[in-house]
Amino acid sequence: MDLKLDHRTEDGLTIVEVEGEIDVYTAPRLRELLIDLVNKGNFHLLVNMEKVDFLDSTGLGVLVGGLKRVRAHDGSLELVCTQERILKIFRITGLTKVFGIYASVDEAKEAHGKDK
Amino acid sequence: MATVELTFSALPAHVRTARLVATAIARRTGVEESLLDEVRLAVGEACSRAVEAHRAHCPGEPIRIELRDDSGRFEVTVSDQAPSDEIMQERTMDLGVLSDSFLSGFGIAVIAGLADDVEVFPSPKGMRIRMSWPATPNGHPSL
Known part of the structure; x- marks a missing residue:
């Protein structure tokens, strides 16, 4: 499956919906979207990965790159992910300590609201 | 021992094909279903790394994968021809150290x-990554 990307803003949080495979071929598209969102002033991003079938280290690099960009504006980049096979990659690389990872968009929105 | 060999140009689009081939052969060799995601990801990682290395050093050269059914194990070897001396080092995880070179x-x-x-x-003539998983006797014995 290819990569499908969509985004919307709710309660000050820009939710990026990702569907499909994030790998060395498709990751540049996600990178471009994250850069574009940050350039347009969206500094609080929530990437919903519930429909991601595959994620490799290239994808991790894009997410880390996005996090560095939003942090430069005192922003945040957090994730929604409950899929064990995807979470395993974050655990192997130690990135569970770097990203906030939530079980649902609602849970992330609630946490984001408390932080404001 | 049965072997499948695949060579492909250093293009990101071919990495998915390599993943699919490796997963299909792993399944046929008798690798447990629960391990197939790991095979797919590990082979994809090895091929992605090779593609990036070739694009930087020798974009015209092909990357080679060998998939073997060897004495109850499914073995995959990904070989590239880009000079490499990469060594993984333990580092504390902090956003500041997550440079592009570290991420690679x-x-x-x-x-x-x-x-x-x-x-x-790793060697000056290229890197070879060999990885293997157990293959159960219930799998298809021949590739």
């Missing part, structure tokens, strides 16, 4: 975390 080592870190058995052979 993630692929091997992921492979090491996924494959049952991994050997990485």
Whole structure:
């Protein structure tokens, strides 16, 4: 499956919906979207990965790159992910300590609201 | 021992094909279904790393994968021809240290975390990553 990307803003949080495979071929598209969102002033991003079938280290690099960009504006980049096979990659690389990872968009929105 | 060999140009689009081929052969060799995701990811990581290395050093050269059914194990070897002396180092995880060069080592870190058995052979003539998983006798015996 290819990569499908969509985004919307709710309660000050820009939710990026990702569907499909994030790998060395498709990751540049996600990178471009994250850069574009940050350039347009969206500094609080929530990437919903519930429909991601595959994620490799290239994808991790894009997410880390996005996090560095939003942090430069005192922003945040957090994730929604409950899929064990995807979470395993974050655990192997130690990135569970770097990203906030939530079980649902609602849970992330609630946490984001408390932080404001 | 049965072997399938695949060579492909250093194009990102071909990495998915390599993943699909490796997963299909792993299944046929008798690798447990629960391990197939790990095979897919580890082979994808090895091929992605090779593609990036070739694009930087020798874009015209092909990357080679060998998939073997060897004495109850499914073995995959990904070989590239780009000079490499990458060595993984333990570092504390902090956003400040996550430079692009550090992130380029993630692929091997992921492979090491996924494959049952991994050997990485860096050399000035290219890197070879060999990884293997147990294959059950209930699988199809021949490739």
